[in-house]
Amino acid sequence: MGNSVLWIRNDFRFHDNTALISAINDIKDNENLIFIYHLDPELIKIETTSYAYFFSSLNSYYESCLKKGLDIYFLYGEILTCFDTLLNEFSNIDKIYYNIIECGYGKSQEQKLNRFLKRKNVEVFSFYDHHLHSANKVLKEDNSHYKVFTHYYNKWMGSKKPEEQNIDYAKLSEIILSDFSKKDPIGKEKFIELRNLLNNDFSMFIGEENARECLADFMNAKLCSYNENREYPFLDGTSHLSHYLTTGQLSVREVFNAATMMPSSLGKEIFIKELAWRDFYNMIYYFHPNQHNEEIIEKYRCINWEYDEGNFIKWKSGLTGFPIIDAAMRQLSEEGWMHNRLRMITASFLIKDLLIDWRLGEKYFSEMLIDYDIASNIGGWQWAASVGTDAVPYFRIFNPITQSKKYDPEGKFIKRYVKELEDIPTQYIHEPFKFKKQLEENYGIDIKKLYVSPIVDHKTQRQKALEMFNI
Ligand SMILES: Cc1cc2nc3c(=O)[nH]c(=O)nc-3n(C[C@H](O)[C@H](O)[C@H](O)COP(=O)(O)OP(=O)(O)OC[C@H]3O[C@@H](n4cnc5c(N)ncnc54)[C@H](O)[C@@H]3O)c2cc1C
Numbered sequence: 001m002g003n004s005v006l007w008i009r010n011d012f013r014f015h016d017n018t019a020l021i022s023a024i025n026d027i028k029d030n031e032n033l034i035f036i037y038h039l040d041p042e043l044i045k046i047e048t049t050s051y052a053y054f055f056s057s058l059n060s061y062y063e064s065c066l067k068k069g070l071d072i073y074f075l076y077g078e079i080l081t082c083f084d085t086l087l088n089e090f091s092n093i094d095k096i097y098y099n100i101i102e103c104g105y106g107k108s109q110e111q112k113l114n115r116f117l118k119r120k121n122v123e124v125f126s127f128y129d130h131h132l133h134s135a136n137k138v139l140k141e142d143n144s145h146y147k148v149f150t151h152y153y154n155k156w157m158g159s160k161k162p163e164e165q166n167i168d169y170a171k172l173s174e175i176i177l178s179d180f181s182k183k184d185p186i187g188k189e190k191f192i193e194l195r196n197l198l199n200n201d202f203s204m205f206i207g208e209e210n211a212r213e214c215l216a217d218f219m220n221a222k223l224c225s226y227n228e229n230r231e232y233p234f235l236d237g238t239s240h241l242s243h244y245l246t247t248g249q250l251s252v253r254e255v256f257n258a259a260t261m262m263p264s265s266l267g268k269e270i271f272i273k274e275l276a277w278r279d280f281y282n283m284i285y286y287f288h289p290n291q292h293n294e295e296i297i298e299k300y301r302c303i304n305w306e307y308d309e310g311n312f313i314k315w316k317s318g319l320t321g322f323p324i325i326d327a328a329m330r331q332l333s334e335e336g337w338m339h340n341r342l343r344m345i346t347a348s349f350l351i352k353d354l355l356i357d358w359r360l361g362e363k364y365f366s367e368m369l370i371d372y373d374i375a376s377n378i379g380g381w382q383w384a385a386s387v388g389t390d391a392v393p394y395f396r397i398f399n400p401i402t403q404s405k406k407y408d409p410e411g412k413f414i415k416r417y418v419k420e421l422e423d424i425p426t427q428y429i430h431e432p433f434k435f436k437k438q439l440e441e442n443y444g445i446d447i448k449k450l451y452v453s454p455i456v457d458h459k460t461q462r463q464k465a466l467e468m469f470n471i
Pocket of ligand 1: 230238239240241242243245246271274275277278279281338339340341343344347365369371372373374376377378380381384
């Protein structure tokens with residue numbers, strides 16, 4: 001009689017979890033399934049918002065397991081040492097199930113582990129689960145990968161999507177092995193230690209139930225107007241599903257199916273296209289594994305970036321003197337989330353106004369975003385820097401004032417996060433320093449006492465950026 005292991009990764013859910021459901025279906029009478037989670041010291045950064053959210057999602061999953069009478073066996077340390085210990089602790093393990101991470105560190109750990117398990121005669125069952133289409137699935141006729149999103153999207157739309165699968169809870173509770181009382185407690189101790197260090201409260205945005213509620217709310221109340229509202233940060237027009245998707249608290253197939261079942265609308269069409277962007281960036285990262293430190297477009301690999309530490313700190317703290325940038329950066333530090341339009345504007349500002357290397361911005365977002373996903377984040381940053389794939393139009397420099405007027409015309413979003421500008425009349429909200437005389441004479445407001453002056457002049461910096469990129 002053998003035991004099987006389910007290696008939990010970024011897939012903190014029961015419903016439509018491909019590896020879990022396959023393990024349950026395969027298991028024979030008298031066999032057990034052991035849930036394990038590997039706490040990797042390389043990845044633990046509890047002080048960052050992104051990891052704190054990820055860890056809280058793990059903790060929430062652990063608690064929902066306990067409610068179902070299931071326990072998780074935690075491993076802590078270098079991956080092969082951990083799995084070696086696991087195989088010694090439970091001598092009859094002969095199968096392991098997990099969902100694949102296609103890129104980056106997750107992929108390299110997986111490859112290392114697979115070689116080790118082969119030597120130990122443990123059979124590996126791994127599954128594509130995290131995306132609607134895995135990186136190798138949507139390719140050109142000659143099997144090369146797409147570089148332009150529109151062409152990728154057309155093929156993606158025409159490709160059959162995988163089915164959503166239900167879990168057999170009755171069978172799960174029969175086969176799960178939960179008595180770890182006599183086993184090495186080091187992993188569990190580490191898990192509890194980390195849990196005690198958590199000081200963020202994400203309880204409203206965590207767990208399969210909240211995720212499903214958020215999905216239903218979006219489908220019923222926002223999908224049909226998504227095309228109109230999604231660009232405006234002052235409206236609550238987008239799904240807020242990204243953090244559930246990156247941590248696997250919600251299956252992307254469930255999201256896709258929920259959307260396809262809704263009546264036809266432009267909102268539905270555009271929303272589904274956004275899910276294709278998620279797959280697209282995963283595919284791009286897969287084919288460009290050095291993308292985290294190397295520009296896809298070769299001629300931009302030697303740019304002479306400027307670095308002004310003071311300006312970088314002001315950008316991070318929301319103290320640039322550009323109200324829309326400051327509001328967005330404060331939203332990020334307060335909530336760990338930022339609207340997509342604002343991610344584009346703040347990224348462009350860091351790169352093309354402050355002339356700071358996009359990698360520094362990418363790193364900052366990676367620490368701050370609760371929905372941090374390496375492929376989408378690098379994809380977004382390289383797009384904003386015009387150094388990645390699909391840079392259309394070819395070289396874009398956002399004007400923060402024009403963007404502010406267009407996407408937050410009445411300054412509602414700005415006033416929500418930049419409290420010191422609450423009383424500034426709408427017509428001056430986008431660039432209050434330009435109107436300091438009018439503010440003083442007509443309203444008795446001394447803007448210099450209220451708010452910081454702009455740290456750069458956009459027109460001058462725009463010219464410098466063009467020169468820096470040799471355009
Ligand atoms: C500089 C920059 C950095 C970004 N970093 C991340 C990141 O780390 N993690 C992340 O999930 N998204 C990232 N994005 C993409 C996008 O901003 C977020 O997915 C979106 O804002 C999440 O909010 P939502 O769930 O309400 O999105 P919605 O508008 O409701 O979109 C639905 C889903 O589609 C996917 N999606 C939407 N837009 C994109 C996109 N441009 N690229 C990839 N997937 C997309 C997300 O999974 C999202 O949940 C980044 C974009 C930029 C410009």
